[in-house]
Amino acid sequence: MFKDITIGQYYPTDSIIHKLDPRTKINSTLLYIIFLFVVNNLWGYMAAFVFLAFVVTLSKVPVKYILKGLKPLVIIITLTVLLNMLWTPGNVIFQVWIIKITDMGINNAVNMGLRLILLISGTSIMTLTTSTLDLTDGLEADIKKVPLVKRIAHELSMMMSIALRFIPTLTEETERIMKAQKSRGADFESGNVIARAKSLIPILVPLFVSAFQRANELAMAMESRCYHGGENRTRLKQLKYKKRDAWAYILVFAVMAALTATRFLPAVNLV
């Protein structure tokens, strides 16, 4: 039941996007997110869409997977679109009872919807093409550059990588506990929502106890192996920028400039 749980939905292929340095991908995604909010008309969204389509093609990740990433957020997207449509003042186009739909409303709704979709698919392209390991390394390297939080960069990435390391172990454990409780007659399937939530307690309590025990043992094992925080620590794998990263940065900067430029194009009004 938990066997196919994947965190960070990595989709391995041998594309150039996969081979990029994780820092390049994280930084580009950040820039992309920021500039999606700079964009204010349809031209900009079209430009961003073209860029995204280009990256997706390069990455060889099936479009299906990116759409899958949108699925859990459909409710949020629809809600945003509806709210924007209904509560924006402007020239009323048509009215049913107290529900007024305005031209501004439609424009805003379309803009917000597109923005959200582009945002989510853009970030999922990053997580689909970067393994969790690279992601933590990239984040550590990035956080080290930020003045106020650079001291905790090592701790942060260590916690993240240990958490990732223990996900399969703990899911296995959960399954084992579930089987054990089931064999003693526990029932997880029937009853209403509250009854089902309550039936989770006999799983969660042993799981927590064992997680703490594991943490304790892990801490001891780490200390035995001379762990003493991030000071003077070296790494086996070090991130190194390659030529393709430079090209990627150039491309991203160009696209971001283009996105900013679209602000000065005449606005397209749908209605």
Added chain:
Amino acid sequence: MLRWQYSNWWRRTLKRAFAYNLFYKITMDKLIEVKNVTFMYDEENEPGIKALDNINLEIYKGEFLGIAGRNGSGKSTLAKLLNGLHLPNRGDVFVMGQNTKDENKLLDIRKTVGMVFQNPDNQMVATIVEEDVAFGPENLGLPREKLRQLVDESLKAVGMEKFKDKKPHKLSGGQKQRVAIAGVLAMHPDLIVLDEATAMLDPSGRKEVLATVKRLNQEGVSIVMITHYMEELTEANRIIVIDEGKCVLEGPPCEVFRKQELLEQMRLGVPEIVEISNALRREGVKLSNNILTMDELVDELCRLA
């Protein structure tokens, strides 16, 4: 090959036959000295739980020491005292002459004394085998080329070089434990303490780990094997039996195994072969004192026949 076998045989016989105590204490260098150590859990609540009671022992360079005892005898506590994870309430532990109470020396001590724990899952830090092996040397701040070399070399030493890019949770128990040993080995320790490292493994995993440990010992790494399976200690140079926080028995395996009744009182069995030869001896068959393996028993019986 034949010569190697012979020399090994001779060494084994010599070690078993001669007054081994004398042999070690004069010829070998002391690696660890445990002096009058008492350790209590829960010391705030008087009287506390005494896990170790005035223990004295020495561990020598190059030896394979077995520490046996039933659950709750204090053997794991003893292991944690050896690299400063626990500090003694009374008495001192010296590793290469350095007191474990000296905080500045703690890294040196932990580099000298590597530790492998019972649960293989709870001692893996990284998500990739080779990165886990690199964890120790990374903490020591070694340069990158050196890290690479240490990782490759220690994975090879435990026969896991093919698995270096694998994820630890995809390995079998024995393989995980071998990776854990490699992780310790990468720091070039003088001593590896295995704290019930085989307890959670299946028989084949146990064999893998034991074979690895034996090979490392032959290459000069001292081994302390903590266990309650006496079968694992037939290859040891010396066995110390601990019960209720005290050293009860000490000696080479053949000597310790002959006190079968005493061991059984402490809920420790002896290996099957030893049990058989002890029984035969009781029945009046004149067997020599140093039978530990099937081959040796067969040889001995053929000699008598």
